[in-house]
Amino acid sequence: MTRPDTAAGQRGRGTPTRYTIATARAICQRLARGEPLTLVCADPAMPAYRTVMDWLAARPRFREMYAQARVLQAHALADEILQVLRCDRLPPADKQARIKGLAWLAAKLHPQKYGDRSGPAPDGAPAPGFTVIVNPPAIGAEPLEQESDDE
Structure with a gap:
C-alpha cells in the first residue's frame, strides 16, 4: 500500500532515510557550524526532520x-553575536533583537557556558560566586536559633 502523499515508486522528501555514519557526521557538522536542523533537513541530500x-x-x-x-x-551562535555587534548596517533595535535571540538560543543549547548563572545549578547546588551576608552577627554573639517549619 502506498502512502497518500507519495506516488508508487517515489521516495518521500528528505532522502536518504537509511542511517549511515557519514550522514550522521554531515548533520552534526552542519549543526556545529550554527545551521538549524530544519535547514539541514530541507536539503534534498539529507534525511527528513522526523527521520533525524x-x-x-x-x-x-x-x-x-x-x-x-x-x-x-x-x-x-556566540561567534555570530560578535559579528552582529560589529555590523554597522543594522539599526540598533534590529541588532539588539537579533543578539537577544541568539543569546537565548546559545543559553538553551549550552546553559553551563551561556546560561543565567544567578540561580541554583541544575543539581540544586548554589551558584558559584559571591556570598553576601546582610547584617552579620557580632563576633562572639550567640547564633540565632533557626525556626522550624512545623510550628
Missing part, C-alpha cells in the same frame, strides 16, 4: 554526536 528524530531515539552513538554538535552550535 527517530535516529536520536534509536541510536545512542548518534545521540552523543548530536549532543556534542549542539554544544558546538552554541559556540557558533
